[in-house]
Amino acid sequence: MWRRLAIYFEKNPKMSKLIRWIEPSTYFLAFAWLLAMFVYASYYVIPLPDPNTIVYARLEQVVFGFGFNRLSLISTPVILLWGLGTLLLLFCGYRFQRTINHFITVYWGFLVEKKWLLAVLCVLAWIPFFLLRSNMISADMRIYMQWLPDQAGRNIVHVRFDEMWESNLHSSFYILANRLWGWSVPQSFQFVATLAGPVFLYLLVIFCQKILPVKAPFLFLLLISGGYMQLFFGDMEYYTLSLTLLLGYFLAALAYIRKDVPLEVPALILGIAMTFHMETAFLLPTLFYLSIFAFQRRTWSSLVFAWITLALTISLTLLFFTHNGADLINLRDTSWGLGRGGNMLANIIIPTVATLAARLNMLTVIYPLIWFLPLLIFFKRVALNELNGFLLIGAACGIPFSLVWISTIGFYSDWNLFSMPMFPAVILTGISFLDQRRLAYRKYLYILLISFSILVSYAWIINNHLRGNL
């Protein structure tokens, strides 16, 4: 409807000027609204002593909660500096756009061409990942701090059904690091998480380059501006390696859509991701979607072998851990995802107003710009192509999952659990923002959005490093 209206107005010369204003104005207004929410939450609402506990809180404290009050984490001079920096960027965007674009394109192109240089830079990025590592310990981590040394002492293999390889590799690394250097459980978790960071960055650069070759640097910036990047800043949980594998799956899916690899490759990577964290099973419908391409391409053997490969990956992992002492019944009965010996449906809860508000805060923490996705869909900026279809299905499964799946330790601490399901939506938002023409003043919009998102997300990341409870 909107597109038809736009065409009608564009045919009318008097109205064409007006129509050019409506869409960008909506985005700018949405940005102003988001900014106002952040300012109000940060300076006019008393924050909760514990953001995870919302039972006795006023609704206002929950609505304008931990997702929005992050400006209060930043000192005034830094905010002023950010404001000046953004103004400077806006001015540069206005005055030296061509020169800047030229420089970015040349250097980015050089970087992508010289893969070894890109790899070196990504490895160097490990330094900030490690230096700014999170010191926040969640309720889950407190349990692992008891379990891991105890199980290591008794020579019990540490594996949980929900996160088979993640839990086992973290545990094995802890045993090794503890013996060699005397590291504690949190230290070993932090280190493994920071190691995943460079791999994630490398894959992300390649992914951005493959999707939007011309605007890849901006897409890269837009995507790393989310709070989910905290995962690679030493987050002490079982999600870091899985998210890296998830990005690998997206890359493989893109390659499959472009006929560069057979369906077995994305199926294998998704299978591995599922053995790292079962939560990634929410992406199974996207493999169905890819299977339909195989059906259309009449690559029957590929279709069959892909699903066999996926099943084999999970099956062999289960057999391996069973052979090494993990009991299958015990794995099932201790799984949170499967309902802790009960029913999986126990994990699905209908949100109340307060919990929904807390969830929306959590989504804002994960990716502040997610709020623009409904607008992008409304203005039909989400292009209907094969990759977006893949991402749309991922988002259509991930967003409802994030809205109804239970959080047992509180939404503030469980942000990492919901980062993975939100990831397709995050990428879809980034692509839809950038993959568009004929949007007036878009460069200013990009500058504002990227700089604001980076400010609030990285302020939170730095705060977790400085004021953590480790």
Next chain:
Amino acid sequence: MRSTRTFQLILLLTILEGIVALLGLISLPPSEEGNALVGGISFFRLGYLILVCIMLAGLAGLWIYTLMKPDWYQFQAERIRIWFFKHSFTSSAIIALIFAWIMGVGLLDLLLNPNLFPRAILYQYLYMRVRPVFLWLLITAVQFLILVYLERWFHPITLPSPPSGTPFGSLIGGGIITIVLTVNVILWLFYVRDPLSFQNRNAWLNGVFVFLGAALICGVGLRSISRKIRK
């Protein structure tokens, strides 16, 4: 000329299954006295029944219409075929979501079986109300997929025929994956026969697992490489 009979048959089956689902809903225990509006049926259940009846009436109307005007379906089928061809991405997404729906309802039916999961009894009060319609929609979804297949809506009109013959590398890759699958099945048989002895850590069997994992990756890699060469 496309056959209307297949569509009519599937539609008729859907209607009959819908009637069974409706009977299933009617045979549910009556609502609590306080909630009962008429004949032991609450306001919400009445609305629910009316909704199912409207759906059934619509389907029946469509069935009768296709009996009266068989050409109408042929015209619509051609339009759907063209739509599927023009919107390969949207149609793929719809089919994927239908698969997800079938899988989801199947999983729900398994998880809500109190014999398997005793705690499922807590949800029976709700699930027994929606189950007949859910199962009906599941079967309808399967039938729709059969119709899509039979009508060849999903086959692109101008598809370059794939090169004949399978590359050697792809065959070897497929062979490796099949061998891994066979060994995997044998290992499961060993496990089922004697779980306790299987759980004893054993270095050589761990070596087998590493080998199988590597073989699986090699198999997929070989198929991938041979495809690239063919391309």
